[in-house]
Amino acid sequence: MIRLDRVTKAFGSVVAVDSVDMEVPAGAVCVLLGPSGCGKTTTMKMINRLIAPSSGKIYIDGRDTSGIDDVQLRRSIGYVIQQIGLFPNKTVEDNIRVVPDLLGWDRKRSRARAAELLRLVNLDPAIFLHRYPKELSGGQQQRVGVARALAADPPVLLMDEPFGAIDPINREVIQDEFMKLQAELKKTVVFVSHDIDEAVKMASHIAIFREGRLIQYDKPDNILAHPLNAFVAEFVGSDRTLKRLRLIKVGDVMLSEPPRVRAEDSLDTAAALMEEHGHISIVMVGPRGRARGVVRLEAARGKKGLVAEHVDKLPGLVNVQDDLRTAVSTMFTHDVTWLACVDDDGFYKGYITQRGITHVLGAAYRDR
Amino acid sequence: MQTINFILANLPIIGQRTVEHISIVGVAIAIAILTGVPIGILITQSKAAADRVLYVASIIMTIPSIALFGLLIPILSLIGQGIGYLPAVIALVLYSQLPIIRNTYTAIANVDPALREAARGMGMTSLQRLLHVEIPIALPVIISGIRNAVVLGIAIGAIATYIGAGGLGTFISRGISQTDIRQLLTGAFAVSLLAIVADYSLLALQRLLTSPGLRN
Numbered sequence: 001m002i003r004l005d006r007v008t009k010a011f012g013s014v015v016a017v018d019s020v021d022m023e024v025p026a027g028a029v030c031v032l033l034g035p036s037g038c039g040k041t042t043t044m045k046m047i048n049r050l051i052a053p054s055s056g057k058i059y060i061d062g063r064d065t066s067g068i069d070d071v072q073l074r075r076s077i078g079y080v081i082q083q084i085g086l087f088p089n090k091t092v093e094d095n096i097r098v099v100p101d102l103l104g105w106d107r108k109r110s111r112a113r114a115a116e117l118l119r120l121v122n123l124d125p126a127i128f129l130h131r132y133p134k135e136l137s138g139g140q141q142q143r144v145g146v147a148r149a150l151a152a153d154p155p156v157l158l159m160d161e162p163f164g165a166i167d168p169i170n171r172e173v174i175q176d177e178f179m180k181l182q183a184e185l186k187k188t189v190v191f192v193s194h195d196i197d198e199a200v201k202m203a204s205h206i207a208i209f210r211e212g213r214l215i216q217y218d219k220p221d222n223i224l225a226h227p228l229n230a231f232v233a234e235f236v237g238s239d240r241t242l243k244r245l246r247l248i249k250v251g252d253v254m255l256s257e258p259p260r261v262r263a264e265d266s267l268d269t270a271a272a273l274m275e276e277h278g279h280i281s282i283v284m285v286g287p288r289g290r291a292r293g294v295v296r297l298e299a300a301r302g303k304k305g306l307v308a309e310h311v312d313k314l315p316g317l318v319n320v321q322d323d324l325r326t327a328v329s330t331m332f333t334h335d336v337t338w339l340a341c342v343d344d345d346g347f348y349k350g351y352i353t354q355r356g357i358t359h360v361l362g363a364a365y366r367d368r
Numbered sequence: 369m370q371t372i373n374f375i376l377a378n379l380p381i382i383g384q385r386t387v388e389h390i391s392i393v394g395v396a397i398a399i400a401i402l403t404g405v406p407i408g409i410l411i412t413q414s415k416a417a418a419d420r421v422l423y424v425a426s427i428i429m430t431i432p433s434i435a436l437f438g439l440l441i442p443i444l445s446l447i448g449q450g451i452g453y454l455p456a457v458i459a460l461v462l463y464s465q466l467p468i469i470r471n472t473y474t475a476i477a478n479v480d481p482a483l484r485e486a487a488r489g490m491g492m493t494s495l496q497r498l499l500h501v502e503i504p505i506a507l508p509v510i511i512s513g514i515r516n517a518v519v520l521g522i523a524i525g526a527i528a529t530y531i532g533a534g535g536l537g538t539f540i541s542r543g544i545s546q547t548d549i550r551q552l553l554t555g556a557f558a559v560s561l562l563a564i565v566a567d568y569s570l571l572a573l574q575r576l577l578t579s580p581g582l583r584n
Contacts, residue, residue, distance in 0.1 A: 050489055075491030085486030089504040089579035098500075099490050132581030148490075158489075 001026035001188045002047060002156065007056035009042050016042045018212040019056070024205065026155075027186040031199040034209035034235070040192050043209070044158050047190060048077045060156060075102055078149030078157040078187070082164045084141045086133040092118070092144050093129040099152045110151075117147035122177060139170035146178065150185070159191045163198070175201060196236050200224070200243050208232050221247050225364035241361055242325075250327050251320035253360050254341045254350035260285045261295060263308035270307050271300040283340050283348055284311050291317060291340045291348040317342050320349050324360075327352055371557075374550040382539075382558060389535035389562065392453065392528060393521040396460030400517060404465050405510060408472025409498065418473055425466040433459065433524045437531045456525065456533035463524055464517035471513025475506030504579060511574040515567055522563040526555070536562065 002024040009017040017039040024030040032040035045051040047058055049070045058065045065073055086095050093114045100110035115125040121143040133141055142162060149157055163171045163178075179202065182189065193199050199206050200220050207217045216228040224240045224247075227233035237243065259277050261270045261284050274282050280297045284307050293311035300310060316334040318327045320341050330339055331354060338353040375382065411418035431439075440455040449455065479502050487497045503510075529537030536558045543552025575583075 048489060050485070071491045071493055073491075074489060079486070079489035081482060081486055081489070083480070083482035083485075085480075085482040087483060087487075087501055087505075088581045089501070090581065098492075102491055102496070132579070134581060 001028070001061060002030075002190065003059040004043070004046075005057045005059065007043070007046060007053050007058060009039075009046060009051060010054045015212050017046070017053075020214045022207060022214060022217050024188055024190060026188050028204045029182060029189040029191060029202055030205040030207060031191045031193050031203035032207050032209060033193055033196065033199045034215075036194065037211075038209040039212040040194075040207075040209045041160060044160060044190050044192050047156070048074045048079060048158055050074075075099055075152065076154050076156075078151075078154040080142075080145050080149045080157070080159040080162040082161040084133075084138075084145045084165070086141055086144060086148070088133050091130050091132055092123075092136070095133070095144060096148045096151050098148065103152055105152075113151060114147075117150055118144075120150070120181060121147045123147075137170075138166050139174055142166055142174060143177075146181075150187075155188060157187045157189045159189060161192055161194070164193075164195075178202070196243070197246075200246050208235060210235075221364065244361055244364075245324040245328055245357075248324045248360060249320070250318050250322050250324065250341050250352055251349075253324065253327075253356050254320065254352040255356065256350040258283065258348070258351050260289075260348060261307050262287070263292070263306065263311070265307045267295070267300040267303050267305050267307060267310060270295050271297060271302075274300070283314070283351070284308075285348050289348055290346040291342050294340075314340055316340075318352065319344065324357055328354075328357065371550045371553045375554055378554070382536075382554065385534065385536045385538055386558060386562065388533075389522070389525055389537075389559075392456050392533060392535055393460060393518065393525050393566075396457045396521055396525075397464060397514065397518055399457070400461045400464035400468055401514060403461070404468030404513075404517075405472050407465075408469040408510075409476055409503075411469070411473055412476045418477075422466075422470060422473070425469055428462050429466045433463070433527050434530065436462070437528065441531070451532045453533050455531055456528035456535075459528070460521045460524060464521055467513040467516035467520065468510075469513075471516075472506065472510050475509035476502050479505050505582065508574055508578045508582065511570060511577065515570045515574070518566050518570060519563050522559060522566060526559050 004020050004022045007017060007020045008015065020039075020043055032043055034040050042051055046053045047060075047065070049065060087098070090098075093111065096114040096117055097110040100113060105113075115129060118125045118128055123140060123143055128136070128140070128144075133144070136144065145162070163174055166174060175198065191202060203220050205217065206220050206223050208215045208223065210231055216223060216232050221244055223232065224236055224244045227236055227240065233240070259273045259279070259282055261273065261282055263284060263286075270282055274280065274297045281294050283291050284293045284295055286292045291314060294314050295307055295311055299312075303310070315336045316330045316339050318330050318339045318341050320343055327339060331337065337355075338351050340348060341350045341352055343349055407421060411421050436459050437455060440458060441450040444450045444455050444458075483501055483505070484497065487501050492500065525535055526537035526540060529535055529541045536555050539551045539555030539558065542548065543550070543555060
């Protein structure tokens with residue numbers, strides 16, 4: 001979709017970007033990552049020719065961008081910057097309509113589009129369309145910034161540290177919103193960041209830059225599991241294996257179809273099931289299969305009675321959609337080595353163990 | 369009381385002098401806007417050019433008005449216009465350059481670079497950027513420069529009577545030469561009133577043209 005072919009940019013004698021080759025597939029979120037001055041921003045700005053490459057070619061959808069008029073090219077690429085850059089003299093609606101207006105859309109269509117986009121970024125058009133940027137919070141402004149970039153439905157989106165100026169709490173929220181949006185819109189996104197956590201969260205591909213060179217370009221899990229050299233290893237952090245926890249969903253690691261008991265089952269049944277599976281506890285579910293509690297082996301073994309009489313509270317639950325980071329955090333919070341996994345409705349789907357997690361993380365290292 | 373009687377008895381001539389005064393200042397300011405604003409915008413492209421242009425405009429400002437009128441007499445005599453309306457207008461155009469160029473330059477140069485970058489990144493041409501972003505944002509400051517120039521022009525315009533350009537200064541010059549306090553006060557009062565009215569009208573225009581998104 002976007003292909004850089006030996007792209008180089010020199011400012012005088014300083015080589016800011018040195019012969020970078022990379023290909024960003026359609027629908028990917030490619031995060032350009034590196035310390036400041038590494039050439040990541042320059043690389044991104046060469047894609048919409050805000051900076052003209054000194055040599056090399058950039059192709060979008062197979063078309064050489066140097067053959068397209070700069071202004072036309074930029075109108076076909078969404079652009080979001082850290083400082084947001086909403087025009088203070090224009091209303092939210094008029095800010096979103098900038099590119100449609102430049103492209104000569106009729107008024108009716110661009111207005112309808114502005115309202116549609118505001119809904120898409122979770123802002124109520126009735127409230128926000130006719131406000132001015134100064135009347136919005138930072139987070140709201142950047143939502144409008146994203147809406148403005150999407151206005152003419154460009155296939156490619158360039159984002160220059162778009163959430164860097166937003167406070168940490170709102171940043172998480174707006175990142176999540178953007179990921180949801182991206183799952184729907186499937187734009188090809190080139191995203192500059194210096195924050196490895198943001199990159200791991202957002203990226204389908206990470207490109208690590210250093211001193212103008214592209215050092216490593218791979219999927220986030222591969223970068224974290226197999227950093228190419230000491231620089232990458234240090235940049236992604238000594239806790240890089242822990243960061244991989246973010247990339248894996250509970251549902252992918254849990255053991256499904258777990259044994260379970262009901263309130264009316266006898267303790268004998270529960271103990272037999274546990275021994276059969278080699279477990280020291282078992283989840284009790286409600287009549288429709290919701291996780292309700294836990295029965296421990298030492299409480300059940302050799303005793304008479306029903307499960308309902310010896311059930312304990314579940315120490316902690318984790319949603320199958322959560323990532324492993326949440327699961328591990330919940331385990332540490334409750335001082336347990338396993339967790340029951342439930343879906344959005346609370347139905348018991350499986351369980352996840354610390355051993356299971358370390359096994360999955362370790363697999364990436366054993367394979368090599 | 370005497371002065372009020374004088375004013376009431378001479379309303380038609382005061383009106384005529386006021387029209388003369390407005391026509392000198394109005395034409396001069398119109399020309400000054402048409403030259404000063406584009407110059408102010410152009411010099412944002414080069415710091416060196418900006419420094420030089422603002423330096424020259426400041427020097428013009430320091431020439432006493434009576435001396436500037438005097439300087440223009442021999443030059444404009446070449447085309448038979450040494451005194452009267454034309455030198456008055458030219459002098460006011462020159463004096464108006466500094467406030468208009470300086471404010472235009474400062475306002476455009478101070479537009480947040482992030483806005484320029486966003487505009488460029490979205491595919492605006494330089495002209496579109498100027499018309500849709502830079503000028504609308506700079507407008508309040510540009511108009512406030514024009515207001516300065518207008519008040520200054522109305523004051524200096526009063527001196528143009530000495531080169532036969534007419535206007536409200538005529539009452540002042542005659543009041544002095546004839547030691548007639550009534551004429552002197554009439555002229556001074558009329559010039560002040562005109563300046564205040566012009567300034568407030570332009571302030572109203574400035575508020576009207578400023579986007580609500582830019583107001584404090």
